[in-house]
Amino acid sequence: MVALSGVNLRVERGEFVFLVGASGAGKSTLLKLLYREETATRGQILFNGRNLGRLHPSLVPHVRRKIGVVFQDCKLLPNKTALENVAFALEVTGASGREIRRRVPAVLELVGLSNRLRACPHELSSGEQQRVALARAIVNNPAAVIADEPTGNLDPDTAWGIVGLLDEINRRGRTVIMATHAQGIVNRLNRRVVALVEGRINRDDRQGGYGHGPF
Numbered sequence: 001m002v003a004l005s006g007v008n009l010r011v012e013r014g015e016f017v018f019l020v021g022a023s024g025a026g027k028s029t030l031l032k033l034l035y036r037e038e039t040a041t042r043g044q045i046l047f048n049g050r051n052l053g054r055l056h057p058s059l060v061p062h063v064r065r066k067i068g069v070v071f072q073d074c075k076l077l078p079n080k081t082a083l084e085n086v087a088f089a090l091e092v093t094g095a096s097g098r099e100i101r102r103r104v105p106a107v108l109e110l111v112g113l114s115n116r117l118r119a120c121p122h123e124l125s126s127g128e129q130q131r132v133a134l135a136r137a138i139v140n141n142p143a144a145v146i147a148d149e150p151t152g153n154l155d156p157d158t159a160w161g162i163v164g165l166l167d168e169i170n171r172r173g174r175t176v177i178m179a180t181h182a183q184g185i186v187n188r189l190n191r192r193v194v195a196l197v198e199g200r201i202n203r204d205d206r207q208g209g210y211g212h213g214p215f
């Protein structure tokens with residue numbers, strides 16, 4: 001069973017890329033290769049010129065810090081507050097207490113959650129939970145943010161809020177790669193669209209729409 005084959009993709013620093021395609025097309029696998037959750041059986045994955053497949057295991061956390069990741073299910077720690085969830089991502093990098101106290105409230109403000117700092121995930125709406133996940137993804141000031149169907153569980157209005165934040169994150173200079181099924185979002189943002197069909201790139205449009213192809 002091959003998840004991806006013959007994929008040749010170059011993403012420049014600062015780009016915003018939508019990755020579209022039917023379930024099972026290979027979107028999540030492609031993203032996992034990019035944040036080194038999977039390694040390819042053949043070929044190379046280069047991030048900032050570094051071959052992720054040959055990365056020494058001790059360097060994996062170092063590269064991961066430069067890539068923020070957001071999932072459909074936010075994967076927040078259930079017994080921790082919004083502040084604690086975001087702080088945890090900094091603590092594991094060895095950041096000082098002072099830095100944590102400065103940066104965590106700032107990123108939570110950026111995602112519009114200044115008034116919910118002490119709420120736990122079960123006290124937050126799904127849109128608010130995804131905002132916490134976004135804050136966590138950017139708190140280390142990563143070069144890139146990878147989002148795997150981040151709006152999959154959200155109603156359209158809430159989804160727009162999350163996409164607006166990803167757009168803002170991109171405008172502040174970070175590369176954003178987002179896998180999605182949300183046709184309306186893809187069509188309206190008018191960004192680069194890479195379409196996967198059965199593990200192959202079927203289309204790569206500079207300013208594309210979701211399209212009406214076989215996916």
Ligand SMILES: Nc1ncnc2c1ncn2[C@@H]1O[C@H](COP(=O)(O)OP(=O)(O)O)[C@@H](O)[C@H]1O
Nearest residue numbers: 001002003021022023024025026027028029030
């Ligand atoms: N951990 C895995 N082990 C083996 N096959 C997998 C694994 N994850 C996904 N696949 C398979 O790889 C293909 C691509 O899956 P995936 O990347 O999850 O697609 P998408 O995110 O586009 O829905 C599918 O055929 C899927 O069944």
Ligand SMILES: [Mg+2]
Nearest residue numbers: 027028029148
């Ligand atoms: Mg997927």
